[in-house]
Amino acid sequence: MGTIVAPAVRVxxxxxxxxxxxxxxxxxxVAVALSVVVGANPMAPGTVLDTVLGGGTAESRFVVWxxxxxxTAAGLVVGAALGVAGALMQAFTRNPLADPGxxxxxxxxxxxxxxxxxxxxxxxxxxxxxxxxxGALVLTVAAYAIGSAGGQAxxxxxxxxxxxxxxxxxxxxxxxxxxxxxxxxDRMRGWSAGSLLERGFDVVLPxxxxxxxxxxxxxxxxxxxxSIALGSDVARSQGVSVRRIQLVVLAAVTLLAGSAxxxxxxxxxxxxxxxxxxxxxxxxxxRHIVLGSMLLGPVLVLLSDVxxxxxxxxxxxxxGVVTAFAGAPVLxxxxxxxxxxxx
Amino acid sequence: xxxxxxxxxSRRFLAALALPVVVAFAVTGCTATTSPSAGASDTxxxxxxxxxxxxxxxxxxxxxxxxQRVVVLEPVQLDTTVALGVIPVGAAVLNEAAGxxxxxxxxxxxxxxxxxxxxPSIEKIAALKPDLILGTESRHSALYDQLSSIAPTxxxxxxxxxxxxxxxxxxxxxxxxxGADRLLAEYDDRCAEIAxxxxxxxxxxxxxxxxxxxxxxxxxxSFAGSTLECxxxxxxxxxxxxxxxxxxxxxxxxxxxxxxxxxxxxxxTDDTLVPDSIRTNTASFPxxxxxxxxxxxxxxxxxxxMTVLDDIDRILAGSK
Numbered sequence: 001m002g003t004i005v006a007p008a009v010r011v012x013x014x015x016x017x018x019x020x021x022x023x024x025x026x027x028x029x030v031a032v033a034l035s036v037v038v039g040a041n042p043m044a045p046g047t048v049l050d051t052v053l054g055g056g057t058a059e060s061r062f063v064v065w066x067x068x069x070x071x072t073a074a075g076l077v078v079g080a081a082l083g084v085a086g087a088l089m090q091a092f093t094r095n096p097l098a099d100p101g102x103x104x105x106x107x108x109x110x111x112x113x114x115x116x117x118x119x120x121x122x123x124x125x126x127x128x129x130x131x132x133x134x135g136a137l138v139l140t141v142a143a144y145a146i147g148s149a150g151g152q153a154x155x156x157x158x159x160x161x162x163x164x165x166x167x168x169x170x171x172x173x174x175x176x177x178x179x180x181x182x183x184x185x186d187r188m189r190g191w192s193a194g195s196l197l198e199r200g201f202d203v204v205l206p207x208x209x210x211x212x213x214x215x216x217x218x219x220x221x222x223x224x225x226x227s228i229a230l231g232s233d234v235a236r237s238q239g240v241s242v243r244r245i246q247l248v249v250l251a252a253v254t255l256l257a258g259s260a261x262x263x264x265x266x267x268x269x270x271x272x273x274x275x276x277x278x279x280x281x282x283x284x285x286x287r288h289i290v291l292g293s294m295l296l297g298p299v300l301v302l303l304s305d306v307x308x309x310x311x312x313x314x315x316x317x318x319x320g321v322v323t324a325f326a327g328a329p330v331l332x333x334x335x336x337x338x339x340x341x342x343x
Numbered sequence: 344x345x346x347x348x349x350x351x352x353s354r355r356f357l358a359a360l361a362l363p364v365v366v367a368f369a370v371t372g373c374t375a376t377t378s379p380s381a382g383a384s385d386t387x388x389x390x391x392x393x394x395x396x397x398x399x400x401x402x403x404x405x406x407x408x409x410x411q412r413v414v415v416l417e418p419v420q421l422d423t424t425v426a427l428g429v430i431p432v433g434a435a436v437l438n439e440a441a442g443x444x445x446x447x448x449x450x451x452x453x454x455x456x457x458x459x460x461x462x463p464s465i466e467k468i469a470a471l472k473p474d475l476i477l478g479t480e481s482r483h484s485a486l487y488d489q490l491s492s493i494a495p496t497x498x499x500x501x502x503x504x505x506x507x508x509x510x511x512x513x514x515x516x517x518x519x520x521x522g523a524d525r526l527l528a529e530y531d532d533r534c535a536e537i538a539x540x541x542x543x544x545x546x547x548x549x550x551x552x553x554x555x556x557x558x559x560x561x562x563x564x565s566f567a568g569s570t571l572e573c574x575x576x577x578x579x580x581x582x583x584x585x586x587x588x589x590x591x592x593x594x595x596x597x598x599x600x601x602x603x604x605x606x607x608x609x610x611x612t613d614d615t616l617v618p619d620s621i622r623t624n625t626a627s628f629p630x631x632x633x634x635x636x637x638x639x640x641x642x643x644x645x646x647x648x649m650t651v652l653d654d655i656d657r658i659l660a661g662s663k
Contacts, residue, residue: 066620
């Protein structure tokens with residue numbers, strides 16, 4: 001975490017920023033602890049601690065080691081990926097309502113998963129992961145190709161419009177498929193609501209390299225995005241290639257949103273709300289926003305997941321439903337602030 | 344739960360009393376609008392141009408005594424009509440690609456599909472020119488007026504009602520209550536046979552449907568649950584929340600324990616369809632069996648019931 005705090009420690013404003021980042025780190029640790037301690041099968045914190053340290057009963061070992069710890073890991077990866085993907089999309093499109101889904105990434109992933117389930121009988125979560133990644137990739141490339149048709153550079157507006165259009169088409173196709181194949185609908189229900197249930201290491205580890213590459217690309221593109229925010233001309237005069245930054249951002253968003261969607265299904269609101277919260281506290285430097293979103297994304301996902309586990313006992317509510325519930329009030333509060341934090 | 348046979352018998356008794364009266368009306372030239380259903384089943388070979396009044400979830404409907412072209416929108420209606428020998432011309436199915444469930448046999452294989460159970464196609468139904476449509480108020484309420492302009496339409500209240508009640512309603516619509524009584528008696532006899540052969544009293548059983556991590560436990564009022572209890576097995580006590588089933592988190596998987604645990608799957612040969620939570624706790628589930636959901640869940644009706652009982656027989660024979 002030292003590397004995160006280091007650039008923020010300057011005078012005045014920098015100290016506040018360091019405090020916020022410290023708070024985010026503490027929040028993340030609390031969220032991880034809650035995610036291991038709280039669940040649909042109530043167990044005393046002492047039992048959980050005992051189990052984590054290698055003791056416990058067969059049942060507590062199953063609950064902690066086979067259920068809660070893997071889904072906590074999934075929540076960390078998914079939250080960080082979605083938070084950063086959202087931050088990149090908002091900076092890239094200069095649209096405060098942009099989220100990772102705006103390029104059609106979620107719609108593409110969902111469609112390919114639906115096709116896999118319906119026509120190829122794919123049933124394993126790992127199968128869903130690869131289908132979703134492939135779908136996200138194909139849709140982003142398609143959106144970029146169509147957006148830059150006619151030899152023009154695919155600007156943010158063209159890309160957004162193309163992404164939304166293609167996304168709508170594929171969302172419609174997916175709905176058509178699932179309505180005519182209720183079996184597939186049944187199997188996609190949990191996935192399309194966004195869930196961390198039984199998302200074990202077997203699905204998290206395969207996408208982890210993709211997420212790490214995506215996060216590295218995001219950090220690399222952050223200072224370029226700062227320059228672009230001053231206008232394309234200024235960026236060029238600072239030696240920043242707008243086209244190259246665009247491609248890096250698109251690659252990062254596809255990797256991050258595609259992986260997150262592959263693991264948990266389309267989780268709404270995380271990519272939208274987290275960057276707003278971060279800008280509110282850390283200011284408008286994209287490097288800080290990317291780092292802050294990386295910390296705050298998992299906090300939102302894990303806390304929502306914990307709520308979902310105890311909301312409808314003895315069952316569970318998918319985390320995607322909770323993020324929508326939890327995300328909306330935060331967004332409304334942000335919008336009602338006198339000055340919407342500038343992009 | 345035992346089958347409610349007595350109401351049928353008393354109704355038939357009343358119908359028998361009413362028959363001469365109806366005949367008298369017919370002879371004197373009055374239109375017999377309320378020919379009792381039992382009359383039709385007593386003389387099935389005679390083409391009966393009359394109708395009988397069926398009371399159902401949407402009121403009362405005159406249904407022809409001899410129907411030739413029935414369209415059914417609910418699995419229990421499909422199963423019951425086939426069991427009573429009236430092969431529907433069209434059926435709404437759960438999966439259009441899979442079509443009519445295979446357990447219904449060759450006679451049912453040629454039934455045309457008319458969309459899915461939640462979304463039947465009015466156009467396809469109309470094209471079949473049915474003379475009777477059977478549907479479900481809780482699912483197809485909005486379609487009732489359109490359907491009844493195509494053909495006399497009888498709705499059962501809900502697919503979550505005890506399934507034998509819905510079998511009885513289908514039988515009344517077809518005017519073959521005697522046939523339904525016979526089918527349900529055969530089902531009961533088969534239950535008793537299994538209970539006796541394997542001495543199932545005191546054995547517990549739990550039917551589980553896995554859905555994306557969540558486990559749905561089916562209770563005594565569900566089709567699968569009532570069939571297990573009919574065969575003498577006991578479903579472990581829990582709060583069923585006045586529902587046919589209760590969803591539980593995989594963290595609580597041990598609540599699904601029983602002497603016999605039946606997990607539904609679309610493909611019984613695919614072990615990966617058994618949820619992780621059960622597979623990682625195999626020591627707690629010694630009596631685990633994967634069963635075919637095409638009849639354990641969607642096979643609601645007398646034929647599906649017999650198929651499930653055959654499956655229970657097979658499983659118990661293997662575990663002895």
